Amino acid sequence: MNGFLNVSSSPHVRGADSTKSIMYDVALALLPATAFGVYRFGLYSLLVVAVSIVFALLSEYMFQKLAGQKVTVSDGSALVTGLLLGLNLPPTVPLWIPALGSIFAVIFVKQFFGGIGQNFMNPALGARCFLLISFTGIMSDYVVDGVSGATPLAALAAGEHVDLAQLFLGFTGGCIGEVSTLAILIGGIYLLVKKIITWEIPVCYLASFAVFELIFGTGGGLTFVLAQLCSGGLMLGALFMATDYVTSPITKKGKIVFGILLGVLTGILRTFGALPEGVSYAIIISNLLVPLIEKVTMPTAFGYANGALEGKKGFSLAAYKSAFTLCGITLVAGLALGGIYQLTKGPIEKAELAAQAEAYAAVCPDAESFDVDETLEAAVAALTAEDGTVADGQFGSIVYESVYAALDGSGNQIGCVVNVTSKEGFGGDITISLGLDQNGTITGMEFLTINETAGLGMRATEDEFRSQFVGDAVEQYELTKDAASSDTQIQALSGATITSNAVTNAVNAALYLAGSAAQ
Amino acid sequence: MKLATFKGGVHPDDGKRFTKDKPVQTYLPKGELVFPLSQHIGAPAKPVVQKKDTVLMGQLIAEAGGFVSANIVSSVSGTVKAIEPRVTVSGAKVDAIVIENDGNYTPIEGLGQYRDYTKMSKQEILDAVKEAGIVGLGGAGFPTHVKLMPKNPDAIDHIIVNGAECEPYLTSDYRMMIENPEQIVSGLKVMLQLFDNAKGVIAVEANKPMGIQNLQELVKNEPRIEVVPLKTKYPQGAERNLIYAVTGRKINSTKLPADAGCIVDNIDTVIAIHMAVCEKTPLMRRIVTVTGNGINEPKNYNVKIGTSFAELAEASGGLKEGVKKVIAGGPMMGMSIPSLDVPIVKTSSALTCLMQDDVERFEETACIRCGRCVQVCPSNIVPQKLIEAAMKYDTTAFAALGGMECCECGSCTFACPARRPLTQAFRQMRQAVMAERRKKG
Numbered sequence: 001m002n003g004f005l006n007v008s009s010s011p012h013v014r015g016a017d018s019t020k021s022i023m024y025d026v027a028l029a030l031l032p033a034t035a036f037g038v039y040r041f042g043l044y045s046l047l048v049v050a051v052s053i054v055f056a057l058l059s060e061y062m063f064q065k066l067a068g069q070k071v072t073v074s075d076g077s078a079l080v081t082g083l084l085l086g087l088n089l090p091p092t093v094p095l096w097i098p099a100l101g102s103i104f105a106v107i108f109v110k111q112f113f114g115g116i117g118q119n120f121m122n123p124a125l126g127a128r129c130f131l132l133i134s135f136t137g138i139m140s141d142y143v144v145d146g147v148s149g150a151t152p153l154a155a156l157a158a159g160e161h162v163d164l165a166q167l168f169l170g171f172t173g174g175c176i177g178e179v180s181t182l183a184i185l186i187g188g189i190y191l192l193v194k195k196i197i198t199w200e201i202p203v204c205y206l207a208s209f210a211v212f213e214l215i216f217g218t219g220g221g222l223t224f225v226l227a228q229l230c231s232g233g234l235m236l237g238a239l240f241m242a243t244d245y246v247t248s249p250i251t252k253k254g255k256i257v258f259g260i261l262l263g264v265l266t267g268i269l270r271t272f273g274a275l276p277e278g279v280s281y282a283i284i285i286s287n288l289l290v291p292l293i294e295k296v297t298m299p300t301a302f303g304y305a306n307g308a309l310e311g312k313k314g315f316s317l318a319a320y321k322s323a324f325t326l327c328g329i330t331l332v333a334g335l336a337l338g339g340i341y342q343l344t345k346g347p348i349e350k351a352e353l354a355a356q357a358e359a360y361a362a363v364c365p366d367a368e369s370f371d372v373d374e375t376l377e378a379a380v381a382a383l384t385a386e387d388g389t390v391a392d393g394q395f396g397s398i399v400y401e402s403v404y405a406a407l408d409g410s411g412n413q414i415g416c417v418v419n420v421t422s423k424e425g426f427g428g429d430i431t432i433s434l435g436l437d438q439n440g441t442i443t444g445m446e447f448l449t450i451n452e453t454a455g456l457g458m459r460a461t462e463d464e465f466r467s468q469f470v471g472d473a474v475e476q477y478e479l480t481k482d483a484a485s486s487d488t489q490i491q492a493l494s495g496a497t498i499t500s501n502a503v504t505n506a507v508n509a510a511l512y513l514a515g516s517a518a519q
Numbered sequence: 520m521k522l523a524t525f526k527g528g529v530h531p532d533d534g535k536r537f538t539k540d541k542p543v544q545t546y547l548p549k550g551e552l553v554f555p556l557s558q559h560i561g562a563p564a565k566p567v568v569q570k571k572d573t574v575l576m577g578q579l580i581a582e583a584g585g586f587v588s589a590n591i592v593s594s595v596s597g598t599v600k601a602i603e604p605r606v607t608v609s610g611a612k613v614d615a616i617v618i619e620n621d622g623n624y625t626p627i628e629g630l631g632q633y634r635d636y637t638k639m640s641k642q643e644i645l646d647a648v649k650e651a652g653i654v655g656l657g658g659a660g661f662p663t664h665v666k667l668m669p670k671n672p673d674a675i676d677h678i679i680v681n682g683a684e685c686e687p688y689l690t691s692d693y694r695m696m697i698e699n700p701e702q703i704v705s706g707l708k709v710m711l712q713l714f715d716n717a718k719g720v721i722a723v724e725a726n727k728p729m730g731i732q733n734l735q736e737l738v739k740n741e742p743r744i745e746v747v748p749l750k751t752k753y754p755q756g757a758e759r760n761l762i763y764a765v766t767g768r769k770i771n772s773t774k775l776p777a778d779a780g781c782i783v784d785n786i787d788t789v790i791a792i793h794m795a796v797c798e799k800t801p802l803m804r805r806i807v808t809v810t811g812n813g814i815n816e817p818k819n820y821n822v823k824i825g826t827s828f829a830e831l832a833e834a835s836g837g838l839k840e841g842v843k844k845v846i847a848g849g850p851m852m853g854m855s856i857p858s859l860d861v862p863i864v865k866t867s868s869a870l871t872c873l874m875q876d877d878v879e880r881f882e883e884t885a886c887i888r889c890g891r892c893v894q895v896c897p898s899n900i901v902p903q904k905l906i907e908a909a910m911k912y913d914t915t916a917f918a919a920l921g922g923m924e925c926c927e928c929g930s931c932t933f934a935c936p937a938r939r940p941l942t943q944a945f946r947q948m949r950q951a952v953m954a955e956r957r958k959k960g
Contacts, residue, residue: 005842005855005856005858006843006855006879007610007844007855007856007857008855008876008879009942009943009946010846010850010853010854010855010929010943011850011852011929011932011933011942012844012851012853012855012873012878013531013532013850013851013877013933014877014878014932014935015933015934017891017934017936018881018936019884019885019936019937022889022936072884075884116887117885117887117888118885198894245887245888250890250893250901250903251890251901252893252894298904298920299893299899299900300899301771301898301900301921301924302759302769302897302898302899302900302924303759303769303770303771303772303774
């Protein structure tokens with residue numbers, strides 16, 4: 001015997017699992033989903049995932065180096081974060097998206113809060129939601145083979161038929177790693193068998209979500225519920241993201257509560273929310289409630305009843321108070337997210353109607369009331385295609401909206417209001433309302449919808465530009481860059497030719513419709 | 520068949536392969552024997568011999584120092600060499616009687632005389648147990664005669680013989696089931712004599728099928744005795760978990776097994792009861808497993824209490840070159856010792872010698888909240904929260920979170936993938952809380 005014997009407090013042996021082995025097991029379990037994603041969407045998607053992983057690792061390394069901390073990149077947690085983020089991105093995103101997302105996930109969500117074990121929400125999901133909010137267009141663009149295929153959820157929301165088998169296997173649109181339910185399940189079962197995760201969270205999540213959809217789902221029926229279960233980020237979320245150790249409760253009861261909370265929140269968000277997908281938001285909201293859930297679900301020590309230890313025996317009001325608080329917060333969070341959309345939908349429509357009525361009154365100042373006139377409608381309909389296109393595109397991309405008769409106090413028609421939309425605005429659709437008297441003289445022009453650039457295109461709404469259209473009885477206007485030399489000429493807004501053009505085209509289309517209808 | 524068990528627990532490598540097929544050898548000491556006066560729970564024993572006194576094998580050398588205390592008997596004949604502080608397994612120096620062995624093993628009068636326990640009164644049996652200096656040999660060292668005198672003996676309906684031997688590497692109890700099952704059953708029958716309303720249960724982990732078979736064969740005509748196989752899982756033999764596994768009753772740390780109508784004693788303790796009552800032989804020997812990959816010849820020994828561990832290691836071919844850790848007991852709850860020059864006491868069950876030290880091998884990392892500690896805790900508390908309180912040395916929060924329910928089994932530490940020293944911190948905190956309580960009175 002040479003040297004000294006080691007002395008330490010018992011136990012003297014340790015289990016085989018380490019943080020590192022667990023992280024690499026999770027990464028391994030994600031391989032089927034990754035492989036299928038690459039098979040389905042092509043090599044570019046592999047690049048997206050790779051960039052995501054590389055930036056996650058780099059961010060962790062750089063941060064720890066700069067902060068003078070011990071570098072723990074090899075523990076695999078940054079790898080899992082990068083991989084999960086990559087799998088949660090649409091397959092054709094530009095490569096700066098995964099890079100930015102990984103930097104945000106590792107530095108802002110994880111390291112700023114103390115590194116591994118200390119983050120308050122799932123880093124990959126935090127980053128995904130950050131990207132969704134910041135770059136909505138890019139993040140919800142699921143282009144496959146050059147066709148912008150609707151995701152199954154969008155299709156379901158629109159009430160379309162969805163092939164369950166295709167959905168289960170993953171031949172559908174969506175994020176790289178979330179399309180194949182089968183591939184995700186293989187990984188999830190691996191984690192369950194290796195006891196890396198326990199059944200409580202995924203089972204309670206999926207079951208409570210299924211029950212919620214069965215009761216409140218808009219599609220109704222078992223097929224709809226199954227389709228809902230297999231679509232979007234639900235499976236990936238339930239098996240890989242909700243089960244994230246750091247951001248889920250550690251108590252068994254807590255895991256059950258957490259799972260149910262997730263199921264209900266996802267149900268509320270998917271069914272009543274404005275977005276068809278609700279998994280990411282449901283998980284990060286629930287992440288924030290974890291400390292509270294743990295507080296309420298602390299287990300009763302062996303040999304005690306009802307959570308009693310020394311000094312506090314039997315029924316504990318405090319514990320129930322916390323439970324009520326938790327229910328309250330869940331309800332408020334759910335209502336706030338899902339409910340606001342429902343609550344505001346009605347008022348927004350009403351406000352829009354009121355704005356329209358105001359606009360009609362402004363374009364036909366002499367009219368007392370407006371009414372639907374079938375003769376006018378029929379005449380206008382004859383000039384437009386079924387999808388609303390006016391005069392085969394003669395005025396650019398113009399869509400007919402509606403036409404109303406303007407009536408005086410005794411109910412006689414004194415003119416009409418024509419509403420059309422130009423699809424060619426710089427910042428989106430421009431809908432105008434044009435008022436004409438019986439002689440074809442323009443009595444007014446108002447914008448119902450316009451989102452042009454402030455200071456440039458938005459100047460179209462100012463009287464100087466708008467008044468050029470009023471008081472004339474012309475067949476068509478012509479746009480000019482110089483000062484208008486006749487009634488038929490409209491001086492374009494400097495620096496906003498596209499807006500000027502779209503508005504003039506819209507007015508011309510309205511004039512065409514009104515003129516033809518009057519004949 | 521559904522095996523009796525508890526919730527939680529872990530499955531460490533049981534290491535029993537080293538010694539489970541090695542018959543128990545009797546080892547006779549060569550050098551001096553050391554008898555610490557405190558090798559049980561309770562007051563230290565008071566010496567009744569003086570330096571240079573001649574003692575016989577089986578002679579009382581120190582008597583119980585209070586109600587909760589135990590006699591100490593010389594395991595050899597010889598001369599009292601000294602009464603002085605000696606280093607024990609815990610590393611502390613404890614007053615001890617040192618006896619020079621004369622090698623003759625001259626017994627005191629009547630040693631080994633047969634007694635028919637059925638003709639003895641309850642008090643006579645209890646006195647015999649007390650005289651023999653028997654304590655809980657499973658490790659706790661609680662005086663057995665005190666355990667056998669509960670407030671209400673009629674309320675005791677279960678005498679449980681703890682044959683779980685869930686501690687990895689240990690095979691001493693198993694060897695007894697193979698070699699001396701009659702003594703186990705006899706000891707249990709003696710105990711049943713004390714409790715009219717009780718039935719006897721011998722609980723054995725299912726990884727000892729031969730032991731279960733032997734015992735079942737012996738008790739098939741004993742209406743009051745039953746052998747209950749237990750699921751193999753650590754810490755199946757922890758008292759509170761064992762009571763739950765056998766009876767379904769749950770007791771917390773503030774209760775005694777007797778509060779649940781149970782008396783629990785380890786296999787070797789029950790054999791000691793048999794020897795004390797039926798063979799008039801006090802507690803002088805211990806079955807010790809010398810094992811692990813760090814010893815040349817792993818073996819099971821029948822050894823005189825007071826013998827040095829160093830002698831046993833030598834008898835086993837010595838420690839291997841480069842051995843890292845030597846543990847008195849098993850790897851989950853045993854105490855690592857800096858030197859082999861410490862005496863075997865009543866509660867010594869094994870010497871585990873390991874070539875690798877996991878504690879040294881693995882680095883502690885940040886908690887990832889995986890929840891394994893919560894899943895494995897047999898006391899159903901939340902180590903992850905306890906460690907937060909322990910790190911702040913917040914004894915109030917520690918106690919409020921149920922820290923005093925911790926039985927220090929080490930399951931959480933074993934399961935922790937971040938290799939955090941949970942049990943170690945809890946042990947410290949528990950001592951701090953107990954010290955605070957003592958101060959308050």
